[in-house]
Amino acid sequence: MQDFSMAFIGGGNMAGAIIGGLRQAGVEPARMLVVEPQAEQRERLRERFGVQSLAQPDASLGAIDVLVWAVKPQQFRQAAQGLRERAPGASDGLHLSIMAGVRCAAITRLAGARRVVRAMPNTPALIGRGVAGLVANPACGAAERARAEQVLAPTGELVWVDDEPALDAVTALSGSGPAYMFYVLEAMIAAGVGLGLPESVAQRLASGTMAGAAALAAGSPATPAQLREQVTSKGGTTAAALEVLGARDVAGAFDAALRAAARRAVELADALEREAGD
Numbered sequence: 001m002q003d004f005s006m007a008f009i010g011g012g013n014m015a016g017a018i019i020g021g022l023r024q025a026g027v028e029p030a031r032m033l034v035v036e037p038q039a040e041q042r043e044r045l046r047e048r049f050g051v052q053s054l055a056q057p058d059a060s061l062g063a064i065d066v067l068v069w070a071v072k073p074q075q076f077r078q079a080a081q082g083l084r085e086r087a088p089g090a091s092d093g094l095h096l097s098i099m100a101g102v103r104c105a106a107i108t109r110l111a112g113a114r115r116v117v118r119a120m121p122n123t124p125a126l127i128g129r130g131v132a133g134l135v136a137n138p139a140c141g142a143a144e145r146a147r148a149e150q151v152l153a154p155t156g157e158l159v160w161v162d163d164e165p166a167l168d169a170v171t172a173l174s175g176s177g178p179a180y181m182f183y184v185l186e187a188m189i190a191a192g193v194g195l196g197l198p199e200s201v202a203q204r205l206a207s208g209t210m211a212g213a214a215a216l217a218a219g220s221p222a223t224p225a226q227l228r229e230q231v232t233s234k235g236g237t238t239a240a241a242l243e244v245l246g247a248r249d250v251a252g253a254f255d256a257a258l259r260a261a262a263r264r265a266v267e268l269a270d271a272l273e274r275e276a277g278d
């Protein structure tokens with residue numbers, strides 16, 4: 001159970017999912033504050049979770065232990081400026097960012113933060129089934145890492161990486177990953193329909209297969225390659241399909257796709273920094 005205070009800068013989808021999860025885990029609403037400019041959104045957060053909110057930062061944020069940055073990346077610059085002007089003491093807290101593509105150095109520079117943990121979640125976080133990569137800047141120690149984990153625990157699994165460039169790889173793999181899985185699902189459903197199955201049946205079969213295979217892989221000591229080999233008998237149906245996937249170099253396509261995503265993550269972070277530095 002948390003024994004520290006949190007303020008969410010931005011009270012949108014992700015902040016709502018985290019706050020909801022923390023409330024379910026028994027965290028008192030009094031420990032959480034939200035800064036959110038939209039009155040409707042503030043009212044919704046108060047009704048659903050009983051948390052207090054502010055339309056803009058005030059000096060009370062100076063006493064907060066963890067500031068969670070949950071605004072859109074392009075909103076960060078203005079939000080950081082507001083925080084510095086109205087709550088200069090907030091630079092002492094741990095700054096935990098879930099914003100895509102905003103580097104620790106930008107958070108240090110624009111928000112005046114010293115201790116920064118950056119997380120890259122993915123959309124299943126909204127139902128507590130996400131997986132996020134995390135990186136801490138050198139000013140953070142074990143206590144800061146533990147706090148970041150406690151705040152983000154409701155979003156799903158958390159995986160620490162050693163440095164910030166690795167977070168670009170995380171973005172390419174798991175950050176954008178749900179879209180690749182949806183793409184595979186779409187293709188399998190279309191193929192099932194092509195074989196004569198009703199779409200609703202193809203959808204249930206494809207989704208169930210993906211969920212079941214992922215659960216099997218997660219719970220098994222065998223590698224995905226071993227699991228694949230176990231269900232691929234020589235001359236059988238699976239072998240016939242895998243031969244086609246191999247011939248079309250689907251693995252190579254995934255490699256190129258993830259490289260493209262990682263490159264784009266770097267480009268977008270660079271662009272945000274250029275914009276913020278002008």
Ligand SMILES: NC(=O)c1ccc[n+]([C@@H]2O[C@H](COP(=O)([O-])OP(=O)(O)OC[C@H]3O[C@@H](n4cnc5c(N)ncnc54)[C@H](OP(=O)(O)O)[C@@H]3O)[C@@H](O)[C@H]2O)c1
Binds near residue numbers: 072124
């Ligand atoms: N959704 C995901 O699955 C996911 C995955 C990975 C990373 N992320 C990251 O999580 C962050 C939040 O995403 P989201 O989907 O929760 O976005 P969102 O629903 O748009 O939430 C952002 C909220 O912050 C508010 N806001 C704007 N300017 C502000 C300011 N100066 N101070 C305080 N609040 C302000 C926005 O209000 P307005 O609507 O009025 O602008 C909005 O309600 C993003 O940086 C995104 O990159 C999200």
